[in-house]
Amino acid sequence: MSDWREFGPDTLSPPLRAALVVFARHGYHGASIRMIAEEAGLSVPGLYHHYRSKQAILAAVVDTAMAEMLEHTGAAVEDAGSHPVARFENLVECLARFHMARRDQAFVASTEMRSMDPGVRAHHIAQRDSQQAMLEEAIRAGVDSGDFACEHPEDAARAISSLCVSISSWYRPDGPLTRDDVVARHLYFARGMVGAARAGGVADPSPSPS
Amino acid sequence: MSDWREFGPDTLSPPLRAALVVFARHGYHGASIRMIAEEAGLSVPGLYHHYRSKQAILAAVVDTAMAEMLEHTGAAVEDAGSHPVARFENLVECLARFHMARRDQAFVASTEMRSMDPGVRAHHIAQRDSQQAMLEEAIRAGVDSGDFACEHPEDAARAISSLCVSISSWYRPDGPLTRDDVVARHLYFARGMVGAARAGGVADPSPSPS
Numbered sequence: 001m002s003d004w005r006e007f008g009p010d011t012l013s014p015p016l017r018a019a020l021v022v023f024a025r026h027g028y029h030g031a032s033i034r035m036i037a038e039e040a041g042l043s044v045p046g047l048y049h050h051y052r053s054k055q056a057i058l059a060a061v062v063d064t065a066m067a068e069m070l071e072h073t074g075a076a077v078e079d080a081g082s083h084p085v086a087r088f089e090n091l092v093e094c095l096a097r098f099h100m101a102r103r104d105q106a107f108v109a110s111t112e113m114r115s116m117d118p119g120v121r122a123h124h125i126a127q128r129d130s131q132q133a134m135l136e137e138a139i140r141a142g143v144d145s146g147d148f149a150c151e152h153p154e155d156a157a158r159a160i161s162s163l164c165v166s167i168s169s170w171y172r173p174d175g176p177l178t179r180d181d182v183v184a185r186h187l188y189f190a191r192g193m194v195g196a197a198r199a200g201g202v203a204d205p206s207p208s209p210s
Numbered sequence: 211m212s213d214w215r216e217f218g219p220d221t222l223s224p225p226l227r228a229a230l231v232v233f234a235r236h237g238y239h240g241a242s243i244r245m246i247a248e249e250a251g252l253s254v255p256g257l258y259h260h261y262r263s264k265q266a267i268l269a270a271v272v273d274t275a276m277a278e279m280l281e282h283t284g285a286a287v288e289d290a291g292s293h294p295v296a297r298f299e300n301l302v303e304c305l306a307r308f309h310m311a312r313r314d315q316a317f318v319a320s321t322e323m324r325s326m327d328p329g330v331r332a333h334h335i336a337q338r339d340s341q342q343a344m345l346e347e348a349i350r351a352g353v354d355s356g357d358f359a360c361e362h363p364e365d366a367a368r369a370i371s372s373l374c375v376s377i378s379s380w381y382r383p384d385g386p387l388t389r390d391d392v393v394a395r396h397l398y399f400a401r402g403m404v405g406a407a408r409a410g411g412v413a414d415p416s417p418s419p420s
Contacts, residue, residue, distance in 0.1 A: 025324065029240020110379070111321045114235065155387075155395050158380065159373055166372035169320070177365075185365050192402030 004075035004094055007101030012064055015040045015050050019057045024104045028058055028115035058112060059120040065105035066127040069098045073131055084141035085196070088148075091135050092190045095164035096183050099171070106168040132157050139194050149195035160190050214285035214304055217311030222274055225250045225260050229267045234314045238268055238325035268322060269330040275315035276337040279308045283341055294351035295406070298358075301345050302400045305374035306393050309381070316378040342367050349404050359405030370400050 012020060018040035022031045033054055037047040051057045076094040080086040099106050113121060136157035142148035150156050164186065171182060222230060228250035232241045243264055247257040261267045286304040290296040309316050323331060346367035352358035360366050374396065381392060 027237035027239045027325070029237045031239075115237070151398075152395055156399070159376075159395070159399050162376035162379070163369055163373050166369075166376060169372070170368065185362055185369070188361075188405075189366070189369050189403045192405060193399040195398075195402060 001071060001075045004072040004079060004090075005097055007068075007072070007097060010102065010105070011068055012061065012105075013050070015042065015047060016057065016061050016064065020061050020104050020108060023058065023061070023108045023112065028054070028108075028112045055117055055120065058108075058116065059123075061105065062109045062112075062116075062120075062124055063127075065102055065109060066124065068102070069094075070127060070131060072098060073134065077134060084138055084145050085147045088135070088138040088142055088190070088194070089187055091138055092160060092164065092187055093183050095131075095135075095161065096167055096186045097179065099164050099167040100173075100179050100182060103168040103171065106165060110165055110168075128161075132161050135160060142194065142196070147197060150193075153194075156194050160193055163189065163193075211281060211285045214282045214289060214300075215307055217278075217282070217307060220312065220315070221278055222271065222315075223260070225252065225257060226267065226271050226274065230271050230314050230318060233268065233271065233318045233322065238264070238318075238322045265327050265330065268318075268326065269333075271315065272319045272322075272326075272330075272334055273337075275312055275319060276334065278312070279304075280337060280341060282308060283344065287344060294348055294355050295357050298345070298348040298352055298400070298404070299397055301348055302370060302374065302397055303393050305341075305345075305371065306377055306396045307389065309374050309377040310383075310389055310392060313378040313381065316375060320375055320378075338371075342371050345370060352404065352406070357407060360403075363404075366404050370403055373399065373403075 010017065015036070019031070019036045022035050022039050026035070031054065033044055033047060036054070036057065037044045040047060042050075051060065073091065073094050076090040077087055080090040109124065113124070116124060136153050139148060139150055139153040139156055143150055143153065167182060167186070171177075177185075220227065225246070229241070229246045232245045232249050236245070241264065243254055243257060246264070246267065247254045250257060252260075261270065283301065283304050286300040287297055290300040319334065323334070326334060346363050349358060349360055349363040349366055353360055353363065377392060377396070381387070387395075
């Protein structure tokens with residue numbers, strides 16, 4: 001990966017891109033194989049040639065997005081080196097950028113959990129949890145290093161992930177905020193949520209528990 | 211209202227409660243009037259006696275929840291008196307408690323925006339915006355009083371609202387966290403997001419912009 005901050009054109013195959021459009025517009029249960037085939041410019045048998053069911057299509061759409069997110073996340077962590085604050089900040093920035101670049105995938109993944117078959121859902125949750133575990137681990141490392149004051153790293157990791165997921169519900173590329181604006185604001189929020197030393201170099205003056 | 215922190219049994223009529231169950235399970239587009247009537251123990255004409263369309267049912271489900279939230283929010287603000295920090299914290303606590311007590315309504319309201327007719331959606335967004343405006347106003351007042359250090363009150367209000375909405379997607383009454391635990395953690399996160407003086411009474415030492 002050349003740059004984890006860059007998300008180019010999506011990596012969906014044309015039938016999956018068509019399915020994403022239909023799912024985002026009508027919801028999984030409101031979408032039919034016929035609607036997806038029409039959107040993709042395929043016949044229904046042609047679509048079935050690629051995917052055996054609507055459920056398999058949903059699974060592939062979500063898995064493509066999650067695999068891409070995890071690939072960028074891994075590169076963001078590697079880029080940060082060993083410092084926990086840099087690792088934390090790269091993880092938050094990566095999550096925020098992913099949810100701006102892949103709004104529809106993120107929306108479908110988070111709203112259609114109820115529509116996933118148990119195995120598909122379990123796979124999706126495992127991917128999401130592995131991302132969240134990296135964030136939690138970075139927060140714990142920052143607490144250990146004295147950079148963060150946060151009593152509940154697991155809850156903070158979930159909250160920060162949820163906050164970044166929510167970006168996909170309001171961010172618009174033609175809106176007033178640039179992607180860099182959104183990243184900067186979410187880094188500020190995320191630092192505050194883990195009790196990071198304040199910007200400006202003033203360390204948290206409260207005594208560490210011992 | 212006796213206590214804005216208390217959310218008793220929901221205030222939905224039986225047909226609306228049945229519709230909520232069906233919408234939450236199948237999505238708006240996957241739900242039919244017949245499914246809702248069956249869930250409610252009514253005939254289809256019996257259901258149409260109460261509501262003229264599936265869209266009218268969605269509008270009523272969402273409006274009932276939003277009206278309840280705004281009623282509790284108003285009481286929470288009144289209870290806080292004139293201090294901006296108390297007003298901010300009551301607003302956050304009220305949002306968090308609402309999203310634990312009314313998980314399904316909140317989920318349907320946030321995921322079915324796409325399914326609302328323009329007038330219904332505009333009404334819903336106006337209700338949501340009025341809640342967010344109260345939060346933004348409390349943040350601005352806290353900045354003016356020197357209690358908060360936050361450069362982007364509007365973005366902070368949206369982020370805190372989004373964070374509280376997300377509680378409805380993971381909170382379970384039988385999970386490890388009590389409602390009071392969830393409130394306490396979200397107050398900590400929200401204070402951090404607006405750059406509140408740290409708990410323990412240590413004021414933010416950074417100079418105020420002038």
